[in-house]
Amino acid sequence: MDISVIIVNYNSKDKLSECLSSLDECDWSELSYEIIVVENNSQDDLGELVRSHKKTKLIKSDKNLGMGGGNNLGISHSSGNYLLITNPDIIFRVDTVLKMYKYIIDNSEAVIVGPQLLNPDGSLQYSCAQFPSIFLPLFRRTAIGRFFPGFNEKYFMKGLNYTETQVVDWLLGACLMLRRGELFESGKLFDERYFMYFEDVDLGKRVSQINKKCVYLPSAKVIHDHKRQSARLSWYKAIFLDQLAKEHLRSWWKYFNKWGFK
Numbered sequence: 240m241d242i243s244v245i246i247v248n249y250n251s252k253d254k255l256s257e258c259l260s261s262l263d264e265c266d267w268s269e270l271s272y273e274i275i276v277v278e279n280n281s282q283d284d285l286g287e288l289v290r291s292h293k294k295t296k297l298i299k300s301d302k303n304l305g306m307g308g309g310n311n312l313g314i315s316h317s318s319g320n321y322l323l324i325t326n327p328d329i330i331f332r333v334d335t336v337l338k339m340y341k342y343i344i345d346n347s348e349a350v351i352v353g354p355q356l357l358n359p360d361g362s363l364q365y366s367c368a369q370f371p372s373i374f375l376p377l378f379r380r381t382a383i384g385r386f387f388p389g390f391n392e393k394y395f396m397k398g399l400n401y402t403e404t405q406v407v408d409w410l411l412g413a414c415l416m417l418r419r420g421e422l423f424e425s426g427k428l429f430d431e432r433y434f435m436y437f438e439d440v441d442l443g444k445r446v447s448q449i450n451k452k453c454v455y456l457p458s459a460k461v462i463h464d465h466k467r468q469s470a471r472l473s474w475y476k477a478i479f480l481d482q483l484a485k486e487h488l489r490s491w492w493k494y495f496n497k498w499g500f501k
Contacts, residue, residue, distance in 0.1 A: 244262060245317065248283060265337070267337070274296070275298060277300060298313055304431075322418075329413060334459070353410035364465070367399055368440075371394065411439060413461075413463050415442075
């Protein structure tokens with residue numbers, strides 16, 4: 240098997256339907272592939288939807304394993320030499336998968352390859368970033384960040400030429416292609432200490448530790464119909480009321496405990 244596509248679903252049935260339809264229309268150019276959908280114990284009934292799409296199978300989890308755990312479950316049921324980890328809110332262009340696959344095949348130093356992410360209106364999403372500093376939540380989640388706009392601009396590499404192929408610290412985990420086994424730890428790709436958030440930062444950090452590359456490939460493009468769920472409330476309310484914001488902060492703390500407070 241050449242490529243295994245892994246999609247973790249949590250109450251995203253409508254977007255998942257669009258994602259699967261776009262994958263059906265992709266140019267696979269005689270590549271062998273499979274699509275594995277993990278239903279992460281949400282309220283969605285996906286049986287009929289999955290059966291309506293070719294080469295797609297459904298794995299049901301009896302509990303919410305989080306983003307990393309859900310993907311690890313899907314990967315454990317897969318057989319592709321290359322993994323395409325994608326969110327259900329991604330819509331692929333016809334040539335996206337093939338371009339990513341050809342690049343990672345031809346460039347052995349590239350461990351992770353990510354496409355250009357676009358909003359539904361065609362505008363650019365910033366999907367490349369530097370490794371975070373310990374002050375990240377202070378600047379991103381409090382009013383202090385308004386007085387230091389350069390911090391977020393630097394963190395999200397907004398000065399980067401997003402029309403050129405680039406090596407970056409890490410890539411937003413909405414859509415990534417990787418080789419099977421290269422970043423695996425104890426048989427798993429994702430560190431399940433992170434329930435949600437920072438899994439992609441952690442992957443980038445692990446790539447840096449083996450002196451390989453995360454590559455941003457803008458010739459491959461996807462639509463990412465995304466809303467930042469962890470920023471629904473103002474910071475002083477979110478810390479006490481918003482579970483996703485709490486998970487973001489927990490993951491931030493776990494990341495620095497793992498890699499050091501630098």
